[in-house]
Amino acid sequence: MDVLYFAWVRERIGLPRERIDTDAATVADLVEELRGREDRYAAAFADLSALRVALDQELGDFDAPLAGVREVAFFPPMTGG
Amino acid sequence: MRVAVQPEPFDPGAELTAFSVGLSGMGAVVSFTGVVRDLPGGGLTALEIEHYPGMTERAIADIARQAQERWSLGDVLVIHRHGRLAPGDAIMMVATAAAHRRAAFEAADFLMDYLKSRAPFWKKEITGDGAEWVAARDEDETALTRW
Numbered sequence: 001m002d003v004l005y006f007a008w009v010r011e012r013i014g015l016p017r018e019r020i021d022t023d024a025a026t027v028a029d030l031v032e033e034l035r036g037r038e039d040r041y042a043a044a045f046a047d048l049s050a051l052r053v054a055l056d057q058e059l060g061d062f063d064a065p066l067a068g069v070r071e072v073a074f075f076p077p078m079t080g081g
Numbered sequence: 082m083r084v085a086v087q088p089e090p091f092d093p094g095a096e097l098t099a100f101s102v103g104l105s106g107m108g109a110v111v112s113f114t115g116v117v118r119d120l121p122g123g124g125l126t127a128l129e130i131e132h133y134p135g136m137t138e139r140a141i142a143d144i145a146r147q148a149q150e151r152w153s154l155g156d157v158l159v160i161h162r163h164g165r166l167a168p169g170d171a172i173m174m175v176a177t178a179a180a181h182r183r184a185a186f187e188a189a190d191f192l193m194d195y196l197k198s199r200a201p202f203w204k205k206e207i208t209g210d211g212a213e214w215v216a217a218r219d220e221d222e223t224a225l226t227r228w
Contacts, residue, residue: 007131007203008214057136059199073133073201077217080161080202081115081173081193 006075012044028062088164107155109185112176119168126207130163133201144195152184194224
C-alpha cells in the first residue's frame with residue numbers, strides 16, 4: 001500500500017510517501033512494523049497521541065483494519081483555516 | 082457549492098461579488114476571510130501551508146455538505162490556499178447564503194470550526210530564526226463540540 005507522511009512526520013521520516021508491502025492487520029500493527037525499521041520512524045511514531053491517520057483519505061483511528069486499504073497517511077493534528 | 086484549494090492568490094471582494102450573483106430567495110450572505118497574521122512581536126517572513134492533495138478537497142466538500150444538511154443554504158463557497166504566503170495575504174475564505182441571517186452566520190461559523198481541525202492543512206511559520214510547525218490548539222478541537 002501507499003503510505004504518506006505530512007508536515008513534521010514527513011520531515012522526521014525524510015520522505016513524503018513510500019510503497020510498503022505489509023501483512024499488518026491494523027494501523028497500529030503497521031506503526032509497530034515501521035517503528036522497528038529505523039530510528040527516524042521510531043522518532044516520528046514516538047507518541048501516537050500526537051498523530052492522526054487517514055485511510056483512503058478518510059480520517060480513521062489506529063485500531064482500524066487495513067484490509068482493502070490502498071492509501072494510509074500519517075500526520076499531526078490539522079491546522080487549517 | 083464551490084470548493085477551491087489553490088496556491089494562487091484570490092480577491093475576497095471579487096469572490097464575494099461573484100458568489101452573491103443570482104441568489105434569488107436568499108436574504109443573507111455571510112463571508113469570512115482568514116488573513117495571515119504576523120507574530121505578536123513581528124518577524125514572520127512567510128507562512129507555508131502544506132496540504133494533502135485529494136483528501137483536502139474531499140474533506141472540505143464533506144464539511145460543506147454537512148453544513149447544507151444542517152442549515153437550509155442557497156450556496157456555499159470555500160477557498161483555501163496552500164504554498165508560501167506572506168503576512169497580510171488572504172489565506173482562506175468561506176461564504177454562505179441563506180434565506181435568513183442566523184443560518185448564514187451559523188453555517189459559516191460551523192464551516193470555520195471544521196476547516197480548522199478536520200481539513201488536512203498544516204501551517205509552518207518561517208522567521209529569520211528558522212521554521213516551526215504551528216501546533217493545533219485544544220480550543221479548536223473543543224470548538225467542534227458546539228455543533
